[in-house]
Amino acid sequence: MSWTDERIEKLTKMWEGGATASQIADELGGVSRNAVIGKAHRLGLKARPSPVKPNEKPARAPAAAPAAAPKKAKPVDAAPAPARAPEPQPEAPVARAAPPAPAAPAPAPRAAEPAAAPSTEPAAAPQPRIVSVGPGGFLRQGPGDQQQPIPPAPPRRLVPAKPSADIAGKTSLLDLNDRICRWPMGHPGEPDFHFCGEKVNPGFPYCVEHCGRAYQAQLPRGARRPPPPLPFGGPRVR
């Protein structure tokens, strides 16, 4: 299989949509998970929560291997050339004139340090907030009013945080009890997935109508009719 435009597009969409490489490969067909990952990288759409540590980066130069334990001596570059890795060490500022280099990321211009204020005055007299409205309607803050550590914690992915408008008023999983019909409407995971919600046919988990769908008399052989649609609408088409 080759990477046609369609396939690349699908790969890109799914990758960005959060699908795993396996899922994508499965979907595209004819390619392996590795192929998908490799292609994704070549396309430049990296950056995904990787199971592997983003930690120390030996950069594939474990030259300092402890006595060396090459599981598989690769025919190539088997020789650990000593002349390698001219990694620019951040240290050893040998002959460097030291201009006003802000080496340490010291506490940046912090607006206020009320904590270490041994001031006799009870800290912070309630000053009237100076707030104005800027163009566009945003609230303008005075200096020092910066509300800093508010990392908005980007949404994880795909999972609707709250019931969408589609499902408003519909019977959700939490609404189920043994008096209402739990016949599924739509597919689980989809935004408007819900349950029938009608009053059940007493003694059954479904309403009368859906009991009719769920429980069907076995017809004699040869007189079978095409099977009715299954719950969930049958197997997912993909």
Place this chain on the structure above:
DNA sequence: CCCTGATTCGC
């Protein structure tokens, strides 16, 4: 072991 993504490297 299964899964995941990252990386390498021969092709």
Place this chain on the structure above:
DNA sequence: GCGAATCAGG
């Protein structure tokens, strides 16, 4: 450019 092999964490 491609992807199997390999690695490494969960």
